[in-house]
Amino acid sequence: MAKGDFSLELLPFGICTTSMYFTSLALCTKSEKVFHFIFPWAITGSLISLVVADLHYALPHFRYIPYFGNHGFFLLANLYFLIVLKYRFTYKNLLKSGLIIFIYSIVMIPINYLLDTNHLFLRELPEPAQPMFYWMGDVWVIGFMFSIFLLFHLIYAPLYLYNKKHPIELVKTV
Template structure:
């Protein structure tokens, strides 16, 4: 965390965000070409994530306790791919709120034990940056807009997932979504109180972040 490689990944993300914002009104390609580009990017996210699981298996790291796609960003990544292939507006709301909120926190405080130039480094930052950039692309370029209803439906979806994630954690002795304990390497969760109270704090923080994003990007 906060190494040169970490700051480099953050700098690349900021650069692409700025480029996306600056060129948001200059996307003059035909709709067919844009759809092809969206699906190609979605495919690249899917392929690199599949390769990540292949690497986990080959290196004897794949375990039911920590390798299922049940982290917030893993779920957001799968829905980001769905969004890029379908343009579904309901999926957009989840990717915008939970995707940006979760991936941004992961980018700032990465739970990562492999440094540059390891494959895992590129997988981690490519997928998390992909979630953020996709949400911003659909907002700035495609004209989608987050709604207050989207805030509520995203929070509802997350809370519907919680009992299932708790059960999986209990069954496989996992820590998906950090619902059993905080990450050992330090994260923003360290500021939200002890277990299990930080889970309640997370609900409040998530709501506040979603409201902030809604005010920042909602249709004026």
């Protein structure tokens, strides 16, 4: 930024930046509520980013390693909550988190146009993902949002099976 190369794309409004900050907050506070909010965002965002990297640099470039390190961090950190800390994630948590990201997306659409940015990929998808939604024309963003919601459900499927097999035992008080 000292060279005057600041970009509004660097503002922390993207899904991955949001996931990184809230995952870090959840780790520092051990907050199960923050985990419930960020889990599907972090898992979906990190998996998509690790497979369809929106990166303009190759391995020798110094930004390559932090990109994959950050995305790997919030993937592993959220798995840590599930596996090590034994936090539970329910369908109700999924619906709440999905509603929050939907509202966040609706708010970000005009902000992206005002700032001429592409946070949450709501104006343009990374090149490798474009063919999946090209056929939808100008309403591709609706299909994109729906596919994210489907991915949330796909990620939730193994948790549903686990929760069904290991129900939460309620403690009775006398």
